[in-house]
Amino acid sequence: MSESFGDTATAESDRTTTGGTTADGPTTAGETDERVREEWTQFSFQGEPKLAVEDLDVYYGDDHALKGVSMDIPSESVTALIGPSGCGKSTFLRSLNRMNDRIKSARVAGSVELDGEEIYGSGTDLVELRKRVGMVFQAPNPFPKSIRENVSYGPRKHGDIDKSLLARLTGRDDSEAERELVERSLKQAALWDEVNDRLDDNALGLSGGQQQRLCIARCLAVDPDVILMDEPASALDPVATSKIEDLVEELAEDYTVVVVTHNMQQAARISDQTAVFLTGGELVEYDDTEKIFENPESQRVEDYVSGKFG
Numbered sequence: 001m002s003e004s005f006g007d008t009a010t011a012e013s014d015r016t017t018t019g020g021t022t023a024d025g026p027t028t029a030g031e032t033d034e035r036v037r038e039e040w041t042q043f044s045f046q047g048e049p050k051l052a053v054e055d056l057d058v059y060y061g062d063d064h065a066l067k068g069v070s071m072d073i074p075s076e077s078v079t080a081l082i083g084p085s086g087c088g089k090s091t092f093l094r095s096l097n098r099m100n101d102r103i104k105s106a107r108v109a110g111s112v113e114l115d116g117e118e119i120y121g122s123g124t125d126l127v128e129l130r131k132r133v134g135m136v137f138q139a140p141n142p143f144p145k146s147i148r149e150n151v152s153y154g155p156r157k158h159g160d161i162d163k164s165l166l167a168r169l170t171g172r173d174d175s176e177a178e179r180e181l182v183e184r185s186l187k188q189a190a191l192w193d194e195v196n197d198r199l200d201d202n203a204l205g206l207s208g209g210q211q212q213r214l215c216i217a218r219c220l221a222v223d224p225d226v227i228l229m230d231e232p233a234s235a236l237d238p239v240a241t242s243k244i245e246d247l248v249e250e251l252a253e254d255y256t257v258v259v260v261t262h263n264m265q266q267a268a269r270i271s272d273q274t275a276v277f278l279t280g281g282e283l284v285e286y287d288d289t290e291k292i293f294e295n296p297e298s299q300r301v302e303d304y305v306s307g308k309f310g
């Protein structure tokens with residue numbers, strides 16, 4: 001067991017006292033001109049971090065979208081990322097499984113460790129990384145295939161399930177394993193009861209909320225450690241949203257969930273700890289969710305969570 005952060009004050013935080021927390025009053029954006037204090041983002045917890053982010057910068061061309069973000073994420077819990085539009089939440093989330101690699105103009109500097117291993121090394125197997133760190137997007141994006149195939153696609157691609165002609169001819173066909181996997185994943189995603197009688201129907205015939213749970217099932221089917229979710233419920237109605245919220249809380253018993261949301265109540269309801277990013281791509285405060293919502297250190301965070309701006 002080790003505490004993940006030291007508690008020594010740094011020169012960096014001394015610098016911040018000169019700006020004062022509220023001395024300069026609100027800016028045109030409605031934010032107070034306070035400086036970020038390093039200790040506000042030093043969230044301590046028991047055990048080793050699942051993900052350890054150190055001094056992460058992300059640039060899109062000349063645009064500096066994330067600035068020196070350091071943040072340790074505990075395992076088997078829900079971490080919420082909140083902040084106004086454009087503050088870098090999606091950029092941060094994508095940096096956790098190197099999805100930013102797919103964006104031509106993006107450049108990443110700094111370090112991200114998964115279970116103590118650097119993911120930004122040149123030797124990282126990106127397919128394996130994204131299997132361990134899965135992602136669910138804002139808009140449900142099932143493949144235009146059957147419900148069953150959507151779930152089994154990943155394991156088949158990774159070679160965990162083989163239904164090829166050769167496999168069939170040699171008696172090593174994995175149809176039974178596939179059936180079990182599809183059932184388990186759909187149950188985990190709280191969708192099984194609604195679709196078990198139509199697994200061969202096209203997934204695009206499902207409702208939006210069902211499609212999103214199918215995408216979660218697809219993500220779970222490859223047995224990840226970490227699930228990244230970028231506003232997974234923002235396109236859904238209140239009933240479907242509450243199903244996703246319940247599901248996220250349940251998943252955190254076995255998985256490490258990192259979820260971006262614009263919905264303060266949702267972050268407060270479902271997360272264990274909350275990281276607040278504010279305009280300019282800085283992580284401003286990171287702590288227990290209750291602390292962030294009830295008694296944050298930063299005036300800007302206080303203004304943001306109480307709805308004064310953003």
Ligand SMILES: Nc1ncnc2c1ncn2[C@@H]1O[C@H](COP(=O)(O)OP(=O)(O)OP(=O)(O)O)[C@@H](O)[C@H]1O
Nearest residue numbers: 060063065084085086087088089090091092103105
């Ligand atoms: N593919 C891209 N190419 C160029 N710039 C980008 C790209 N993606 C994001 N950016 C820029 O990086 C900054 C952070 O964007 P990001 O999408 O991470 O914000 P966000 O917090 O997720 O916002 P939102 O809440 O609106 O989804 C913004 O200034 C955005 O314009």
Ligand SMILES: [Mg+2]
Nearest residue numbers: 089090091230
């Ligand atoms: Mg976003």
